[in-house]
Amino acid sequence: MQINSGSLSNGGVDFLQVPVWKRNVAMVYQQFINYPHFTVYKNIAFPLRKQGLDRSEIDRRVRRAIEQVGLQGFEERRIQALSGGQQQRVALARSLAKSSQILLLDEPLVNLDYKLRETLREELKTLISSQFNAEGIVVYSSTDPLEAMQFGGDLIVMDEGRILFDGRDITSLATAEGNIAQVFQFPVIYATMKVWDNLAFPLVCRDVPKEQIAKKVEEVADTLSLTHLLDRSANRLIADQKQLISLGRGLVRDDVAAVLMDEPLTVIDPDLKFRLRRKLKEINERYRTTLIYVTHDQNEAMTFAEKIMVMDKGQIVQMGTPSELFERPNTTFVGYFIGAPAMNVFPATVKGEHQVDVGGSTVTVAPNLSQLTDATSLKLGIRTEHIDLQNSSQNQDPDHSALPFKIDRIDDFGTYTLVIGTASGHVAKIKVDRNQAVHPENLFMTFKTQNCCVYANEQLVEG
Numbered sequence: 001m002q003i004n005s006g007s008l009s010n011g012g013v014d015f016l017q018v019p020v021w022k023r024n025v026a027m028v029y030q031q032f033i034n035y036p037h038f039t040v041y042k043n044i045a046f047p048l049r050k051q052g053l054d055r056s057e058i059d060r061r062v063r064r065a066i067e068q069v070g071l072q073g074f075e076e077r078r079i080q081a082l083s084g085g086q087q088q089r090v091a092l093a094r095s096l097a098k099s100s101q102i103l104l105l106d107e108p109l110v111n112l113d114y115k116l117r118e119t120l121r122e123e124l125k126t127l128i129s130s131q132f133n134a135e136g137i138v139v140y141s142s143t144d145p146l147e148a149m150q151f152g153g154d155l156i157v158m159d160e161g162r163i164l165f166d167g168r169d170i171t172s173l174a175t176a177e178g179n180i181a182q183v184f185q186f187p188v189i190y191a192t193m194k195v196w197d198n199l200a201f202p203l204v205c206r207d208v209p210k211e212q213i214a215k216k217v218e219e220v221a222d223t224l225s226l227t228h229l230l231d232r233s234a235n236r237l238i239a240d241q242k243q244l245i246s247l248g249r250g251l252v253r254d255d256v257a258a259v260l261m262d263e264p265l266t267v268i269d270p271d272l273k274f275r276l277r278r279k280l281k282e283i284n285e286r287y288r289t290t291l292i293y294v295t296h297d298q299n300e301a302m303t304f305a306e307k308i309m310v311m312d313k314g315q316i317v318q319m320g321t322p323s324e325l326f327e328r329p330n331t332t333f334v335g336y337f338i339g340a341p342a343m344n345v346f347p348a349t350v351k352g353e354h355q356v357d358v359g360g361s362t363v364t365v366a367p368n369l370s371q372l373t374d375a376t377s378l379k380l381g382i383r384t385e386h387i388d389l390q391n392s393s394q395n396q397d398p399d400h401s402a403l404p405f406k407i408d409r410i411d412d413f414g415t416y417t418l419v420i421g422t423a424s425g426h427v428a429k430i431k432v433d434r435n436q437a438v439h440p441e442n443l444f445m446t447f448k449t450q451n452c453c454v455y456a457n458e459q460l461v462e463g
Contacts, residue, residue: 026095028109040066041075043344044094051098065093069123081247085120092124102137110143127454128327154167165257181250187242191235195226198234199248206253216252221395223283226249240272247280251287258290265300270272277304296360302326309389311336326383328387332458335381341429344387346403356393356454359424363401367463384431386451389419391442401452402444409436442451 034043042331044065048058066072069089086109109120162171163178170178190198196217201215221227224244229237234245243264250259264280265273281304284291293299301308302322309319310333318330330336335343348356350369355362358380365380372378389405395403403423411418417434420427425447430445432438452463 004247005038005268007098008273019083024098024100025102025104026098026100027104028095028108029089030086030104030110032084034087034090036079039076039078039092040082041260043079043090044097047094047098048118062093064373065097068111069383078158102139105138105140107142111221123383132240168255177259179253179255181253181256181259182266183243183246183250183259185263185266187239187246187267189234189245191233193219193234194230195232195234195237195245196230199230199252202249202253220248220251223251223286223400224279234379238272240268240276243268243276244417247283251283251289258292261291261293264293265294265295280304299340302338309340310337328453328460329381330460332381332455334380335453335455339383341431343381343383343453344428345427346380346382346424346428348378348425348454350378351413359426361401361403361424363403364449365451365454365463366449367454367461369454369461372456372461377439377455379444379455379458380456381453382447383452384418386430386447387428387430388446389430389436389438390444390446391439392444399449400446401449405445407438407440407443 028065035046038046041062044062045058051054052062066075069092071089071093074082075085077088082090092108093324097258101129105124161257162169164170165178173257192343193201199217199220200213203216204455205245211453217230220225221230222249226248226456229241234242237245240337246264247259247261250256265276277300280291293301293304302325307319308325310317310325311334318325318334325334325338329338329343332343332345335345347357348358348363348374351357351362351371353368354365356365356369357363363380364414390402405421405423405428407419407421409420411420412434413432417432418437419430419432421430421439422428428445454463
């Protein structure tokens with residue numbers, strides 16, 4: 001394979017200009033790549049001999065690597081006589097013996113059975129943490145998100161801040177010690193195992209007594225409506241059932257501090273999505289486990305969450321209850337993002353302490369605007385649900401304001417009608433009862449002062 005352009009450099013040295021066998025890189029592949037006619041000792045020693053090291057240094061490194069991967073007593077065995085797990089340990093030992101600055105692992109555990117995979121994963125994390133210093137580079141390729149999180153979580157160091165659970169700082173703890181369960185966008189299950197074994201696996205790995213495992217699995221299976229599927233192969237289930245298994249693996253553990261769900265319903269069809277969302281809410285209300293749910297679907301967030309955190313460009317822009325985010329968006333972005341349709345936002349200018357001008361019409365607002373001397377942008381936000389359509393701008397209530405409105409079109413959504421038009425020269429959308437007659441002549445949109453939001457430089461003006 002040739003690289004058409006660019007370079008591969010480490011420590012100022014371009015690898016492309018160095019012969020492959022001289023590059024300070026070690027690799028472990030998903031297939032067990034070894035020299036089949038060599039003994040274990042000679043397999044590990046081979047790259048060191050190519051480097052021209054003396055016999056005593058080779059022997060020291062080989063025996064240390066053998067000890068690290070737990071192959072003592074296998075030195076004179078031929079590779080063909082070893083199991084798959086043992087052969088992969090030889091490949092790993094050969095990489096460790098090279099003392100390379102860069103270690104590339106290409107799905108090294110994919111061809112091992114699940115129990116051995118768990119054992120080797122933990123050993124790999126320990127070995128790499130002790131073998132590679134801050135200057136070492138480890139590249140671990142995996143298509144298993146669970147493996148990526150379990151293996152990579154301890155290798156990623158936060159630049160700043162802390163993570164606290166009930167006042168306990170878990171920032172520097174190993175992933176397993178953080179007691180966090182995860183459910184990903186795509187169902188992550190052990191395909192070769194039955195549903196019962198999938199649910200029990202986290203407890204088996206923690207040496208929980210069998211009676212306690214059975215009790216917990218049956219309890220969670222009943223909650224998730226999976227009891228009738230416990231003896232079935234997990235790989236033969238439909239998508240929402242597989243996703244429930246992923247969730248169940250977190251619920252079987254009593255020590256879970258939080259369940260992290262990364263868009264878990266994205267791949268589920270609409271009907272199943274609605275049913276699974278309802279099931280998740282019921283489960284959360286029963287177990288009262290802290291649940292962090294990532295979604296781009298604002299309807300999902302509004303119907304599911306007790307508190308919502310909205311992020312924009314990597315920054316938290318608002319956190320609060322669904323009602324707080326809907327009624328008082330902190331930024332115009334939140335106003336656009338939360339609500340369907342989005343909040344109506346009109347360019348405005350200050351006309352008085354509690355008044356703004358929108359396209360020549362005066363609107364009364366709650367906050368005091370006298371201090372907005374440095375605002376380069378002023379906007380008025382009004383939710384479509386807080387607007388009424390009237391054929392007159394006159395209203396007995398002094399807390400109401402009105403803007404002239406011209407209808408462009410009316411869309412019937414079945415449960416309501418959406419009237420789309422222009423108000424004082426700007427696009428506006430208004431929700432009305434589908435049985436309400438709308439007369440286009442001399443039409444005004446009216447709204448209460450308390451329902452108006454004023455934004456200076458895209459930020460809500462409190463008041």
